[in-house]
Amino acid sequence: MLYRFIDLFAGIGGMRLAFELYGICVFSSEWDVKAQETYMANFGEKPHGDIRQIDAKDIPDHDILLAGFPCQPFSIAGVSKKKSLGRPHGFLDETQGTLFFDIARILQGKQPQAFLLENVKNLKSHDKGRTYKVIKNVLENDLGYTVYDAILNAKGLVPQNRERIYIVGFKKPLKFEFPKIPEQGPPLRSILEENVDDKYTLSDKLWEYLQAYKEKHAKKGNGFGYGLANLDSYSRTLSARYYKDGSEILIPQEGKNPRKLTPRECARLQGFPDSFKIVVSNTAAYKQFGNSVAVPVVKLIAEKMIQAIERDETIEDNLEEGRAEYATK
Structure with missing residues (x-):
């Protein structure tokens, strides 16, 4: 089966390269003009511009959303305080004004079955962990995805010390494991x-x-x-x-x-x-x-994501198996 995917904050298409083994890209977005030139030369299409100006309904339906989004700092304000002031809170307020908001609104509007996000590893520790807490809360509680994350180092696949956080989500509560990256890579x-x-x-x-x-x-x-x-x-x-x-x-x-x-x-x-x-x-x-991703790392993650989707084994299945096994003992 070929999966339809979109490439947001596409850069020069590193994530697209990794996922083209499994499907077709039906939409791309990248605001940088020079990056658009490189993308056009390699994929035969010019990405759409600033994602903030693009309505979710104008984006084609897709199975997987890809985004190596820039991390714009934001912090959490107390929800209870906002409630008392009659201000919006949760999904709309906590991410408004950040580029992550654009990913969230597209996930909300299009409901793809899976996504892969990539960012600097410091996203996890930014603002004492509050930034990532907001992101995870939006993805899990507001948008209903089952979310996995890992910090992976590319140096076992390419000769570069490059640690990045990868965030994978599924609309169904699928079982998923990140790939194991070798310790030693090429010189x-x-x-x-x-x-x-x-x-x-x-x-x-x-x-x-x-x-x-x-x-x-x-x-x-x-x-x-x-x-x-x-x-x-x-x-x-x-x-x-x-x-x-x-x-x-x-x-x-x-x-x-x-x-x-x-x-x-x-x-x-x-x-x-x-x-x-x-x-x-x-x-x-x-x-x-x-600014790009390490393509071989994303290829391995893509393979694991597709396997998880096609295996269709949910966390609940595992729990049921565990309960049944326990009951027979």
């Missing part, structure tokens, strides 16, 4: 290009600046500064700021200054195939890959 050298242009090598001026900056902070007891990568291990986390100086992941070179990763190496670091087209400037490409 960084496995994604490096053979012949790299000298323009990626740091200038003497920038290299001297980065070394002085690191030394200054080391004296203060801080760990700030560049990261000279170990080619037999994994890199630091690739971020959207990589275009600035590449300092978090520098590749050592014999007899000359270290260099930045190339955009293609950044694509590989996130698990994109070499067939994935890079059609924008290096600056834009660095931002796009830094």
Whole structure:
């Protein structure tokens, strides 16, 4: 069976790549113009713009909602206080004004059977855990989904230390387990290009600046500064700021200054195939890959989600089996 899915906060389509094995994308949304260019070049369609301007009824029916949404900070105000003031509370109030609200209203309007959300791992601890508590409350209690979450590190699949929170939900109370990610993954050298242009090598001026900056902070007891990568291990986390100086992941070179990763190496670091087209400037490409998901991680989650849907085993089934087993003892 092919599943219909939508790709919100689509970026350059990392989640879509992972789910295309199981279905077809019937709608995508991404406001960034440069990301839209990359998406168009690779998927043959231009995503719709700002999701805040799109009515849920204008989105096609779908089975699975995907969203790597940005986390805009919000906090919880006391519901009882709001009640006493006659103000709205719960779903509409606690998430209003955040981009998560747009996911919630689409889930409410379209009622897909499953969703996958991705975010930085700090979402779980933001505002002493209150932010995530609101999100989970909306998904479970207001929208009626059975929700699972896990913080997974991509470094067992790609040579990058990248921890992210993944939130999976099902309209039915399905049994679900996240995939096990291997502890050891491929080494960084496995994604490096053979012949790299000298323009990626740091200038003497920038290299001297980065070394002085690191030394200054080391004296203060801080760990700030560049990261000279170990080619037999994994890199630091690739971020959207990589275009600035590449300092978090520098590749050592014999007899000359270290260099930045190339955009293609950044694509590989996130698990994109070499067939994935890079059609924008290096600056834009660095931002796009830094903001992307690690595709192989999402592929494994997609597989587990589809298995859970097709197995159709509910938590209640497990409870009934447990009770029956207990009764026979």
